Amino acid sequence: MAPSMIPFTIKxxxxxxxxxxxxRYAQEKQQAIAKQSRRQVAQLLLTNKEQKAHYRVETLIHDDIHIELLEILELYCELLLARVQVINDISTEEQLVKEHMDDGINEAIRSLIYAILFVDEVKELSQLKDLMAWKINVEFVNGVIADHIDVPEKIIKKCSPSVPKEELVDLYLKEIAKTYDVPYSKLENSLSSSSSNISSDFSDPSGDIEDNDEEKPILALDNDDNDNADAKHPITVKKPRQNSENIKNELKIPKDIKKEVIEKKQSEKKTTKRKTKKEQENDELDELKKRFDALRRK
Incomplete structure (x- = not known):
């Protein structure tokens, strides 16, 4: 089949x-580079080159933003792949805006076209742009790239990130210092201030609270007791309720029933003894009979 005869959906x-x-490959590659960059920042902190580490972290933040952009673009591609037949029915920009503002197709197509200039590692996005230009029109593609028409704000920001804020850079540096256990001046200052606050909280107890409960005894009560704590026993502990694990064998048997049970056991013992005697006598008789039979045969 000639290339021009291949259906649009297959292309x-x-x-x-x-x-x-x-x-996906670009994300994995960028993540590996970011991991290596974090190690380099940790090495700079270890050698007290904090200003150089600061600039390196700015680059690291831009790399993380670029990875986020790649993840979003991948989701857009997954969405369009699931709705290829729907895209095949689109013929004009007006139809795209009118029918596909809510289902995400309009946003995905415009975002992928706009991101072509900022994602050099994915050359196939230019093929997608050409397909959209053939399907809708060239003016639509040029308007998206040049004038950012209906391109989401988050995509524009991630494609051209600004200089990171000082607080974000410090946060990155602190996390890297904690992860790789390297010194960082602002991290040490924050740790010392927090430890001083904790020590002040414990050193100065507020109010006139007397902590003399250790000298007072503890009263153990049954669960059914309704006695409250008094001055002598400020702490009360309820005994555990009886259950299948801690129940005691405190069942009391009436004397009459107990006597009957004992008599019955004794009678059973006597009968067993009698049976044993009779069995012994029968065995002896059997042996005598066997002997007489043997003598007669001789």
Whole structure:
């Protein structure tokens, strides 16, 4: 089949699958680079080069934002791949805006087209742009790239991030210092201030509280007792209720029943003894009979 005869749906599916694979690979690569960059920042902190580590962390923050952008673009590709047949029915920009503002297709297409200039590692996005230009029109694609028409604000910010705030950079440096157990001046200052606050809380007890409960005895009560604590016994402890684990064998048997049980046991013993005697006599008789039979045969 000639390339021009390949249906649009097959082209779009193939392109989106390739984009997804490339985006995943780019994420893994960027994450490995970010991990290595964190180790380098930790090494700089270890050698007291905090200013250089500060600048390196700014680059690290931009890399993390780029990874987030790649993740979002991958989700957009997954969405379009699941709705290829719906996209095949779109022919104009007006139809795209009118029918697909709520289902995410309009947002996904515009975001992927706009991100082409900022995601150099995924060349397949340019093929997606060409397919959309053929399906809708070239003016639609140019308007998205040049004028950011209906492109989400989060995509624009992640494609061109600004200089990170000082608080965010400090937070990154503190987390890296904690993770790799390296010194950082602002981390040490925060730890010392927090420890001083904790020590002041414990050193100055507020109010005139007398802690003399250790000298007073503890009263143990049954669960059915309704006695409250008094001055001599300020602390009361309820005994555990009886259950299958702690119940005691305190069952009292009436004397009459007990006597009958004892007599019955004694009678059973006597009968067993009688039976044993009779069995012995029978055994002896059997042996005598056997002997007489043997003598007669001789």
């Amino acid at each position: 779009l599916k193939t392109c989106l699958k390739m984009c997804i694979q490339r985006l």
